[in-house]
Amino acid sequence: DLEKIKKTSSGDSKQLKSDGKEMGGAWPGQAFSLQIEEVLFHEKSKYQDVLVFKSKTYGNVLILDGIIQCTERDEFAYQEMLAHLPLFAHPNPKKVLIIGGGDGGILREVLKHASVESVTMCEIDEMVIDVSKKYLPGMAEQFGNPKFNLFIGDGFEFLKNHKNEFDVVITDSSDPVGPAESLFGQSYYQLLSESMKNGGILSSQAESVWLHLELISHMIEFTKKIFPTVQYASSIMSTYPSGTMGYLIASKDNRDVTKPARTLTSEEIKSMNLKFYNSELHSAAFILPTFVNQALQGS
Ligand code: SAM
Numbered sequence: 001d002l003e004k005i006k007k008t009s010s011g012d013s014k015q016l017k018s019d020g021k022e023m024g025g026a027w028p029g030q031a032f033s034l035q036i037e038e039v040l041f042h043e044k045s046k047y048q049d050v051l052v053f054k055s056k057t058y059g060n061v062l063i064l065d066g067i068i069q070c071t072e073r074d075e076f077a078y079q080e081m082l083a084h085l086p087l088f089a090h091p092n093p094k095k096v097l098i099i100g101g102g103d104g105g106i107l108r109e110v111l112k113h114a115s116v117e118s119v120t121m122c123e124i125d126e127m128v129i130d131v132s133k134k135y136l137p138g139m140a141e142q143f144g145n146p147k148f149n150l151f152i153g154d155g156f157e158f159l160k161n162h163k164n165e166f167d168v169v170i171t172d173s174s175d176p177v178g179p180a181e182s183l184f185g186q187s188y189y190q191l192l193s194e195s196m197k198n199g200g201i202l203s204s205q206a207e208s209v210w211l212h213l214e215l216i217s218h219m220i221e222f223t224k225k226i227f228p229t230v231q232y233a234s235s236i237m238s239t240y241p242s243g244t245m246g247y248l249i250a251s252k253d254n255r256d257v258t259k260p261a262r263t264l265t266s267e268e269i270k271s272m273n274l275k276f277y278n279s280e281l282h283s284a285a286f287i288l289p290t291f292v293n294q295a296l297q298g299s
Pocket residue numbers: 064068069070078099100101102103104122123124125128153154155156172173174175178179180181182183205
């Protein structure tokens with residue numbers, strides 16, 4: 001599985017050039033640029049190259065191994081969809097697990113749900129958490145919350161010791177090259193299923209329909225061998241390659257995850273400070289363009 005994933009998603013080289021261009025193997029023949037005003041932090045951790053810079057128009061930006069992870073300006077679009085699609089599809093989420101997620105944005109969104117009693121995060125790289133607290137305070141604002149437990153380690157290994165525990169598991173990982181490689185295979189999804197209670201729902205960062213259809217189709221195919229319900233959602237995301245991001249949503253029962261189990265009024269949207277997610281968008285995100293439906297048919 002991993003060999004197939006690597007072939008479809010990674011290439012020979014990827015790097016963020018000093019002029020702020022995201023070039024590279026994972027999306028050959030195209031580049032995305034952000035103008036850098038100032039490099040705030042640049043070090044190699046045990047796992048990856050960690051860079052934070054202040055951009056001219058997107059606020060502070062976190063880059064891991066040359067790939068944009070989040071910018072202060074548009075992060076809410078990704079964090080809200082990855083967190084709220086599974087959380088609102090679930091009628092009463094209490095125990096939530098985040099794999100990855102070291103910038104803290106997903107944690108911030110999960111804790112907006114009053115039903116949530118505890119949130120555990122398993123993040124491999126403590127340096128990501130430390131730099132996020134310092135340079136991305138709007139994302140990292142909930143690391144001190146009493147409902148939060150942090151575990152530093154590999155998500156795949158963590159799951160081996162946690163069975164029938166979580167209502168929702170969110171994989172907020174980097175791309176399938178480097179430390180996140182193990183989080184894109186069938187054996188990881190088997191462990192995810194075992195870690196969840198009956199009725200549990202998962203969401204995972206699932207790349208772009210413009211660039212990774214083969215990988216997405218492959219992921220859906222093996223996830224369907226494990227979960228009775230598997231769906232793919234997609235929405236706009238300015239600074240991810242080709243401007244879209246996908247979300248794989250799966251449920252341990254036959255629940256229709258494309259419909260929110262709890263819908264929001266505009267007052268609730270305001271009080272939860274939601275800037276992207278709403279109940280109509282929840283369902284709309286699962287309606288896919290024809291070329292995507294055709295490519296995913298049979299998977
Ligand atoms: N939203 C981003 C994106 O898709 O571009 C990703 C966010 S970033 C916070 C992803 C995090 O996953 C990183 O902090 C990275 O250290 C962490 N990570 C990568 N591999 C991991 C693994 N095997 N176990 C746990 N965390 C991992």
